[in-house]
Amino acid sequence: MSRPLFALVVAETRIALRSPLLWLLTLLTVTGRTVSTWHEMPDWSVEAVDTATSALVIGAGAMLAANLAILRDRRADALELTDPLPVRAQTRTLAVLVAYPLVAMAYAAMAMGMQMAGLLVNSRPVGHFDVRELPAGVLPVALMAVLGAAVGRWAPNLFAAPVCILLFFWTLVQFPRSWLLPMVPYPKLAIDPVRPPAWHLLYAAALILAVGTAALLRHGSRHPGLVLSGAGSAAAVVVALTLTLNSPAAAAAARTEDLRQSTRSVTAGADHCERLQTTRYCAFPSYAGWIPLWRDAVGPVVAAVPTAFRHRLPGITQRAGTGTFDPTVTSRNILTTMSWGRNGAERDSRRALAAQMAAAATGFPRGTQRGAGPSGCDARGRARTVVALWLIGQTEEPLPATSTRSAVRTDSGKPTEREVPASDLGAVDYGPAELAYARQLLTQPGARERIRANWTALTAPATTLDEALPLLNLNRSAASETPKGTPCE
Template identity: 75%
Template sequence: MNHALIPLAAAETRIALRSPLLCLLTLLTATGRTLATWHEMPNWSVATVDTATSTLLVGAAVMLAANLATLRDRRADAVELTGPLPVRPQTRTLAVLLAYPPVAMVYAAIAMGVQLAGMLVGSRPIGHFDTRELLSGVLLVGLMAVLGTAVGRWAPNLFAAPVGILLFFWTLMQFPQSWLLPVVPYLKLAIEPVRPPAWHLVYVTALILVAGTAALLRHSRPLGLVLASVGSAAAVAVATVMTLHSPAAAAAARVGDLRKTTRSVTAGADHCETYDTTRYCAFPSYAGWIPLWRGSVEPVVAAVPTAFRRRLPDVTQRAETGTFDPAVTDRSVLTTTSWGRNGAGQDSRRALAAQMAAAATGFPWGTRHGAGPAGCDASGQARTVVALWLIGQTEEPLPATSTRMSVRTDGGDLSDREVPTSDLGAVRYGQAELAYARRLMARSEARERIRANWSALTDPATTVDQALPLLRLDRTAASRTPEGTPCD
């Protein structure tokens, strides 16, 4: 048996390397995730977990491929042809186990390597890079290859492996926080990155041994194999206990589910740094992005007269879900847990700069909505020009647009309305204000003129026509009549 095993395993390895399904899904995993993350700045605390989870596609491919390799014995007349051969079914099963898991693990490592290399392009990574998370993705693929082989022996049916894959994905969706899964897509705590230690890798390795011995036990049960299966099961039990009772797992349990809406969106944003007059508060693992926020906000703050800068809000990071604490949101502009790169950074910089510009000129900002959810119109107001000019200190301001959406009226009914969407939030303005702001951006003396007349220019009652002499601009365009509720 040993003499036949080596060439048989080598043949199975060559077949596995050329598997169209495995090659295709590896390519899709690498390219799909690279494209999906190309415009997002990586946080390793999250990215390593997501990268490991992405190998599920490679695992599904190898589970099917290993299952089909095992089912060769069940094809038409295969039993009659292979029965008289000296190579027994157990040897053929062992050959598949020696070939498909290592090949798939190499493919998974390549797919993850391509993803990680793509995340380094034009980025400023933050967070904790944990190789154990990546190893869990590699072991996951190995486990699914072994499971495909075991299913092929114990349930020799073409439908068994696809059903097993569906159950595998269903389990991940239903119990995303369970450390009894081979890969845990959640808790991927970007805010408080707490994950159990290497015991989980021991647990997954033991699962591979259990599934492998189960596949070999289908046809014969020698004492050594039985003892190996018992030892593997014991290793699973020990690793399970050590994982669930490790200090890191206990800390993760205390953190709780960050998706709960009772949690404040800014809870945990307690790493604060103050530069000049602006305070920046981030979740600890995001502190490395504070320089990016400063690069967006400081040009706006520097353009505001010194006497007015201390009235400007802080910059505070927020989670995607939760409740808004007025004690924080009333004195802070909010930034999220994402930041653009490779061309998308301009949108992130513009969005943060626009909030500060809105706050400086008296417009609603952050979670505030002037004139309710339907927004307001700032056409013809001098402060609109100033706000757009302030945004232009960081990025080129954009024209205002509108989106049709359902908003709740004062009576509580839903009504379809055109809601303005602009750099200033739910604030509508026209081409005239934008044109004047762009003319100011091209003039070196604009900053001096705006600072000298700041109070008048940011007064909602001051019109664009009244501001033109103060800004030393000629009247080249007329502001349109405000639509809907004027901003006050």
């Protein structure tokens, strides 16, 4: 590197490091991603891709900053100042092509590192972490910076770079599964997704070299090395893309497309099973690390149920976000999702899973409340409602029932919106009296023994709250309300 070029690279690097576009977008990226993921336990199969994709926001700033650096030559009187200098325009372009991609990659790497550190706070990550996703996020940022410089040379207009940014992101949105892109933003499947091979990194690097060469060719092709660089980079793009598209990973991605079909069972592949105490837990293999979290949520509820009745309780099986429900699985299992809370939100996850087990133990319809009908059901004035809420309290404090508007179909088949109950037990309504009695039981010594001794009577659907109070050794302190909806079966 010649001394004038080295001096220009240092000067452009200092300017790039001070660019408000870059550091503001870096701050925005880190803050936005940290806030959006703070309450979700990370799945590396998804989060590594999302973290790498988020760096493209910084790439957009790098494209604009590099473009503005190139356009300095087009400002008023700029040519009169630069023409007498011994440094040619080609050298100035090369300095921008070196400085801005390096600074952009440094900002992107820093942002990704801070995001990864945030994902590790109070978390138990699952999924497959592919370290190649990190350079797969940094290289497109460098490509965007180089593209900004090339656009500045071939289309010296302030609007050209913003248009290129829009086209760049539009392409990512329209073709998220195409390995022709320098960045593949969408994991083929959240459960152990098949991602592009290492050849794809070579493809992105070759694109950087090709676009950078194209920027320099704007000044003429008299230099033999520049011509060879252009031909070599174009050949590298073709070779790397061919190797990528013909790799075993590409064939595996084609084979796993059926996993996204709606005809596949939502629990297909959840075959990592463990029996802890009396409950069977089945998870997707890469999510097995969450089984202890499920056990901590469900275990206290199961332990409160009389031993003679525990064999009737369902197991816990993980489900995917798309697919069909297999009745042979749903009838014997509680289905849990591919998400779990952290940093305070884990209490909601624990409560939701414990509530499903409590509902199953006391005979309430589980999951989507199939037996409750489309509008839910009302469990006011029933003994098993108090027992179910008490069971939830073994894990987390039970909460009052609320309601939500949901689309249902009338008898004539026309869709309409109705108020549907929403509570810890699902689409099951109850009042403050049942919740108050359950909270009293949670503070009383000997409540577990009384509930176990009278389990059959207390969980019978016909047993009223008034009949249960003597069995629970509770005084009448709150009058139960009359059911406002269809009584639960």
